[in-house]
Amino acid sequence: MKNKIGLVFLVASLLALITGMFFGLFASLQYIIPDFFKAYIPFSKMRPFHVTTVISWIVLCATGSIYFFISNTEKLKLYSTKLPKVHLLIFLITAIGIYISFLSGKMEGREYLSYSPILTIPILIGWILFGINYFKTIRNQVKNWPVYYWMWGTGIVFMIYHLCEAHFWLIPSFRTHFIKDISVQWKSYGSFVGSWNMLVYGIAIYLMSKIKNDTSIAFGKKTFFFYFLGLTNLMFGWAHHTYVIPMPTWIRYVAYGVSMTEWILLIHIIYSWKQSLGKEKKKEFSLAYRFLISTDIWVFINLILALLFSIPAINFFTHGTHITVAHSMGTTIGINTSILLASIFFIVSKLKLKNPLKLITIKRSIVLYNVTLFLFFVTLLFAGVKRSHWIYFTKDIHFSQMQDSLYLAYIAFFIFGVILVISILVIIIPLLVILLKSVRSKEYLKKKT
Numbered sequence: 001m002k003n004k005i006g007l008v009f010l011v012a013s014l015l016a017l018i019t020g021m022f023f024g025l026f027a028s029l030q031y032i033i034p035d036f037f038k039a040y041i042p043f044s045k046m047r048p049f050h051v052t053t054v055i056s057w058i059v060l061c062a063t064g065s066i067y068f069f070i071s072n073t074e075k076l077k078l079y080s081t082k083l084p085k086v087h088l089l090i091f092l093i094t095a096i097g098i099y100i101s102f103l104s105g106k107m108e109g110r111e112y113l114s115y116s117p118i119l120t121i122p123i124l125i126g127w128i129l130f131g132i133n134y135f136k137t138i139r140n141q142v143k144n145w146p147v148y149y150w151m152w153g154t155g156i157v158f159m160i161y162h163l164c165e166a167h168f169w170l171i172p173s174f175r176t177h178f179i180k181d182i183s184v185q186w187k188s189y190g191s192f193v194g195s196w197n198m199l200v201y202g203i204a205i206y207l208m209s210k211i212k213n214d215t216s217i218a219f220g221k222k223t224f225f226f227y228f229l230g231l232t233n234l235m236f237g238w239a240h241h242t243y244v245i246p247m248p249t250w251i252r253y254v255a256y257g258v259s260m261t262e263w264i265l266l267i268h269i270i271y272s273w274k275q276s277l278g279k280e281k282k283k284e285f286s287l288a289y290r291f292l293i294s295t296d297i298w299v300f301i302n303l304i305l306a307l308l309f310s311i312p313a314i315n316f317f318t319h320g321t322h323i324t325v326a327h328s329m330g331t332t333i334g335i336n337t338s339i340l341l342a343s344i345f346f347i348v349s350k351l352k353l354k355n356p357l358k359l360i361t362i363k364r365s366i367v368l369y370n371v372t373l374f375l376f377f378v379t380l381l382f383a384g385v386k387r388s389h390w391i392y393f394t395k396d397i398h399f400s401q402m403q404d405s406l407y408l409a410y411i412a413f414f415i416f417g418v419i420l421v422i423s424i425l426v427i428i429i430p431l432l433v434i435l436l437k438s439v440r441s442k443e444y445l446k447k448k449t
């Protein structure tokens with residue numbers, strides 16, 4: 001049954017993406033001019049502002065896409081139409097709370113969740129509301145679940161658990177035991193990412209199945225194998241985060257094997273789908289299709305990097321350098337953002353309003369997005385190698401001298417960042433306008449969806 005709440009989530013997600021990218025640009029400017037805006041938001045705060053906001057983009061867009069698919073393309077009746085509104089409201093109020101927490105320096109949280117831990121409570125409530133609505137809606141109306149329903153359900157449940165797990169350090173028996181504390185903390189971050197990957201990869205499979213109009217992708221043995229591999233990865237794939245901690249070697253080998261196999265299988269699934277897709281479908285959904293192909297390329301690029309730096313001897317040198325940042329941004333932009341933009345293009349193709357931007361302009365922007373992202377990624381790798389060389393192979397060179405030697409690399413990083421942001425803005429601003437107008441209009445869906 002028609003429901004616009006998914007579109008409202010998507011509007012919020014695009015606003016988060018725009019804001020988050022600007023925080024990223026400001027943070028990169030602080031590499032070049034350390035005093036830039038320092039009196040108001042120093043790098044130690046700018047970074048969490050950036051990371052939290054772009055993660056919100058991923059989470060909000062995945063949630064909005066799932067709500068849209070369930071109620072508009074699958075035409076299921078939502079168990080509750082009120083719960084998603086409360087869910088969104090809670091998230092928006094919490095976002096303000098998180099920004100206040102950063103601005104006022106109340107950052108007792110850790111790493112990626114550095115805001116005041118109390119704010120995790122409303123976030124958890126939001127996820128629980130989403131979970132109740134999701135399971136109550138699907139369980140009552142769908143008998144034989146395609147793989148994406150399993151993936152979304154699993155993502156929601158594990159997200160709730162891992163958000164709690166990431167705060168186990170608040171319990172004294174964890175906090176006072178160093179190895180236990182660090183192991184659980186980094187495990188939870190790995191699994192936290194695994195949980196949103198479940199939502200996002202589920203969306204990728206959904207899109208492939210709908211674009212091709214072929215349900216076999218969503219019920220195939222290969223896809224279910226991919227789901228179980230993803231689930232294993234979500235539970236055990238965190239080991240490369242914890243190489244510094246003593247643990248049995250077999251855990252590392254299993255984690256390494258599982259995480260690499262999952263990506264190889266995803267490349268294979270997207271590639272075989274591309275090969276079997278007719279020309280008409282490629283044309284009909286040309287923009288969603290292009291973003292899914294970009295995803296395939298980015299999974300491949302990230303796989304090579306991850307294959308290398310997950311080898312313990314190499315990980316020793318890359319840990320804590322920009323190589324890790326290249327991996328995080330390479331995956332969250334190249335893989336997650338590409339799939340989510342494919343999802344928005346697919347959703348917009350179901351709306352009455354047409355994209356006012358010329359097709360050729362969007363296609364050129366997608367090329368620009370991929371090329372600059374690649375240069376951005378390579379610059380980070382270069383900076384990472386230089387820093388690692390400074391840490392392990394040089395003596396008597398001060399940190400400031402090493403930073404000075406990276407000056408040109410930081411300028412390149414900033415310039416590629418600006419072009420990347422421009423290419424994304426060209427693509428998403430018309431989408432944002434269409435979504436906003438559709439939210440306000442009564443008849444927003446095409447007759448045949």
Ligand code: HEM
Nearest residue numbers: 021024025027028051054324325328329332333337414417
């Ligand atoms: C879709 C857009 C983006 C996403 C999803 C994204 C994601 C991320 C993530 C996940 C991190 C954390 C890295 C880590 O801890 O390993 C990060 C850090 C960072 N990002 Fe982005 N990013 C985006 C765009 C940008 C842009 C356009 C810039 C501008 C040049 C930028 C600059 C930075 C900087 C400076 C850091 C901090 C790196 C450090 O710790 O030294 N990001 N980003």
